[in-house]
Amino acid sequence: MDLIHGSDLKRMLQAAAQYLTNEKERVNALNVFPVPDGDTGTNMALTISAAVKELDDLETDACGKIASAVARGSLMGARGNSGVILSQFFRGFSEGLKGVNAASGPDIARALDLASQTTYRAVMKPVEGTMLTVGKAAAAKAGEIAENSSSAETVWVAALDQAKRTLADTPQMMAVLREAGVVDAGGDGLVCILQGALQGLRNEVVVEQASAPAQVVSPAHKEEGITRIAGLLVNHYCTEFLIKGSALNIETIKETLVPEGDSMLVVGDEELVKIHIHTDHPGKVLEYAGSLGELTDIKIDNMKMQNEGITNHAPPEPLGDPKPLGMVAVVPGSGLKDIFTSLGVDVVVTGGQTMNPSTEELVAAVERVHAENVIILPNNKNVIFSAQQVKELSDKGIGVVPTRSVPQGIAAVMKLNPEAQLAENVAEMEVGMRQVKTGEITYAVRATKAGDLEIEEEDIIGLVEGKIVTAGGSVTDVTLSILQTMVDDEASVISLYTGDNQDFSEAEQFAELVTNTFPDCEVELYHGGQPLYYFIVSVE
Numbered sequence: 001m002d003l004i005h006g007s008d009l010k011r012m013l014q015a016a017a018q019y020l021t022n023e024k025e026r027v028n029a030l031n032v033f034p035v036p037d038g039d040t041g042t043n044m045a046l047t048i049s050a051a052v053k054e055l056d057d058l059e060t061d062a063c064g065k066i067a068s069a070v071a072r073g074s075l076m077g078a079r080g081n082s083g084v085i086l087s088q089f090f091r092g093f094s095e096g097l098k099g100v101n102a103a104s105g106p107d108i109a110r111a112l113d114l115a116s117q118t119t120y121r122a123v124m125k126p127v128e129g130t131m132l133t134v135g136k137a138a139a140a141k142a143g144e145i146a147e148n149s150s151s152a153e154t155v156w157v158a159a160l161d162q163a164k165r166t167l168a169d170t171p172q173m174m175a176v177l178r179e180a181g182v183v184d185a186g187g188d189g190l191v192c193i194l195q196g197a198l199q200g201l202r203n204e205v206v207v208e209q210a211s212a213p214a215q216v217v218s219p220a221h222k223e224e225g226i227t228r229i230a231g232l233l234v235n236h237y238c239t240e241f242l243i244k245g246s247a248l249n250i251e252t253i254k255e256t257l258v259p260e261g262d263s264m265l266v267v268g269d270e271e272l273v274k275i276h277i278h279t280d281h282p283g284k285v286l287e288y289a290g291s292l293g294e295l296t297d298i299k300i301d302n303m304k305m306q307n308e309g310i311t312n313h314a315p316p317e318p319l320g321d322p323k324p325l326g327m328v329a330v331v332p333g334s335g336l337k338d339i340f341t342s343l344g345v346d347v348v349v350t351g352g353q354t355m356n357p358s359t360e361e362l363v364a365a366v367e368r369v370h371a372e373n374v375i376i377l378p379n380n381k382n383v384i385f386s387a388q389q390v391k392e393l394s395d396k397g398i399g400v401v402p403t404r405s406v407p408q409g410i411a412a413v414m415k416l417n418p419e420a421q422l423a424e425n426v427a428e429m430e431v432g433m434r435q436v437k438t439g440e441i442t443y444a445v446r447a448t449k450a451g452d453l454e455i456e457e458e459d460i461i462g463l464v465e466g467k468i469v470t471a472g473g474s475v476t477d478v479t480l481s482i483l484q485t486m487v488d489d490e491a492s493v494i495s496l497y498t499g500d501n502q503d504f505s506e507a508e509q510f511a512e513l514v515t516n517t518f519p520d521c522e523v524e525l526y527h528g529g530q531p532l533y534y535f536i537v538s539v540e
Helices: 006-028 040-053 063-077 080-096 105-122 131-146 152-173 175-180 185-201 250-260 282-290 303-311 334-342 359-368 384-393 406-413 422-433 475-486 504-517
Strands: 237-244 261-268 272-279 294-302 319-331 347-350 369-377 397-400 437-443 448-450 453-455 460-464 467-472 493-499 522-530 535-539
Touching (some): 080 185, 152 175, 237 261, 319 406, 347 359, 406 493, 460 475
Antiparallel strands (some): 448 453, 460 467
16 A cells, blocks of 8 residues: 555554554563553553544544544553653654645655654653664664655555564563563554554454463563562652643753652643653652643552552452451551551551542452451542442442541541441441541642632642632641631640641641640641641641
């Protein structure tokens, strides 16, 4: 086929998405790094699947417009490191086909070359032996063939064949692959996309099917199909999000975030930027990004917990001695985790605002509790629904106390009666959670209006029960202001939980100020360690 028309390209991309979806579990099994950034095959499959959804209602037969729609869709739907790189592959491919109605061999070669260049620019420290190398080799061969052939199909076949050969050589380029006896997972995913696209070009239907089993060769360490290599983990949190704004400067963002972690990708344009970074301070990263524009699609994963789940492949043993009733709580900070554990919670799931755990994670936590009945404390309104889903997925008796904040969770735990039945405890804990007021102090990521309040970007804002009630220029002033609205004649205890970037000695001085301001209340100060919020405040 000399020319690829828009209808051909659309069919190619849809076939590529289905082909990779079929192969994703096999690709997943090739991921050998000690702390995977998520599953490579799944992330790439979800990314390209999100991309081709952009074609459903697109009425055009121009290759350039189709490629542009896919580039936009892949950026919005990118998941994990490999997904972000793939989105940049499509972005460069789209640039190469800009203004093209029907693509010739040289057009395809140019598109693949720009795709490769864009992926390399997206990665702060490119590593050879990865999907970057596979894409570069495919593009180079495509350019070589296009010098003597105008056939788009001939160029595509040559690129695919070279990609396969380069993929087979990746273990010679990376010691970690050689030791594990596998090829690069991301490179394999890219080969799947090129292969599926060729079948689509030739009108060969790619049917939905179960993913093929993994093919690994002489792995150094293999356990039940999972290859792993020991390693030391730093920068525990895989953090991903989109910034929507104007005049966004990718190079400035990169330079600012370099000291905050590793495995960083910053990609996009002046109006939409996708960021992926491994960091120990996701709150700090989000605070900076929020100053640039509106944040969306925020995803934060604890890779240490993910790694423990992989390296300890056997199901974990239940914790503690058997008992009739146990508890699981979702908490956003290390200090808060310690508090809930000290109050008798059996398993703490890291999560909260911007870090909502999945139902699957909650089920796993429930199964670790050595009890026939388990109470779940979501401690966030966005986690309540996932917690309710656990009832349908666990054989244990599950009770969900719909706590919407950490203080509500603590108040609920204090009402637990180990001798009472599940339903009775849930009812009593719901009463307890309503006996506390919750305040939160954070910052404004953009200018806005809340009722009569005119809020400027970067203002400190105070929320009571999730509603903005005040704003100002200092954490001290705003915290005191919301306490004035929360404390009444019946209030007896004020609790302050400091955030992950708070200086505790300064917080102690502030607690003295609160004590002097509200002399009729007992004031308690705790290290919470939560991201994004300077203080979480409760009034009992």
